[in-house]
Amino acid sequence: MVRPIFLYGSEVLREVASPADLSDKEYLKTLVADMKDTLAKAEGCGLAAPQIGESVRVLIVDGRDMTDVYPYLEGFTRVMINPVVIEESEKKCEYSEGCLSVPGIYCDVVRPESMTVEYYNEDLQKVTETFDKFACRMVQHEMSHLDGDLFVDHVAPIRKKIISKKLMNIAKGRVSARYTTKLK
Numbered sequence: 370m371v372r373p374i375f376l377y378g379s380e381v382l383r384e385v386a387s388p389a390d391l392s393d394k395e396y397l398k399t400l401v402a403d404m405k406d407t408l409a410k411a412e413g414c415g416l417a418a419p420q421i422g423e424s425v426r427v428l429i430v431d432g433r434d435m436t437d438v439y440p441y442l443e444g445f446t447r448v449m450i451n452p453v454v455i456e457e458s459e460k461k462c463e464y465s466e467g468c469l470s471v472p473g474i475y476c477d478v479v480r481p482e483s484m485t486v487e488y489y490n491e492d493l494q495k496v497t498e499t500f501d502k503f504a505c506r507m508v509q510h511e512m513s514h515l516d517g518d519l520f521v522d523h524v525a526p527i528r529k530k531i532i533s534k535k536l537m538n539i540a541k542g543r544v545s546a547r548y549t550t551k552l553k
Contacts, residue, residue, distance in 0.1 A: 370403050371410045372421040373551035377471045378540025381419050383517040389425045389450050391493055401448055401491055404429050411548035413469045415507045417514030420470050426451045428511035432504060439503045452488035452512055457481040464506045466520040471539060472546040474532055476524040480509050
């Protein structure tokens with residue numbers, strides 16, 4: 370089921386998400402299916418559960434539509450439940466980021482170049498995986514949502530000042546998106 374995406378200014382986006390209960394398999398199955406449907410409808414490359422109003426540590430990333438820019442993302446899709454960063458590189462890199470919860474705003478953000486994450490996949494199997502390049506960026510961006518953090522929190526102060534009026538408009542619901550949104 371496609372769900373509305375919560376916009377910048379919604380309280381759920383600023384909460385630290387609770388660990389997902391792995392014993393509640395039906396809830397997780399439904400949540401992941403809803404997240405996949407919602408991400409497909411919104412035509413994004415990642416979604417965290419808080420973005421659809423569920424404050425639990427679940428995210429999905431899907432880079433398959435970005436292979437024209439990043440060919441190495443061919444077939445790259447992950448469901449990550451209760452992800453934990455095991456290690457991050459000291460070396461940093463910069464990419465332009467956008468977010469379904471912050472429509473129409475894109476900013477350069479510096480984050481670690483690579484990282485190793487431990488998580489449970491959709492089949493509730495424990496996985497340890499190292500990510501780099503844009504795959505790493507997608508996972509980092511979505512993991513930030515699980516900690517109540519948005520990409521606009523990581524931009525240079527001058528850039529934050531430049532986008533502040535747009536952010537205020539989004540928080541007041543004065544924004545247009547090609548998908549259903551919600552403020553709460």
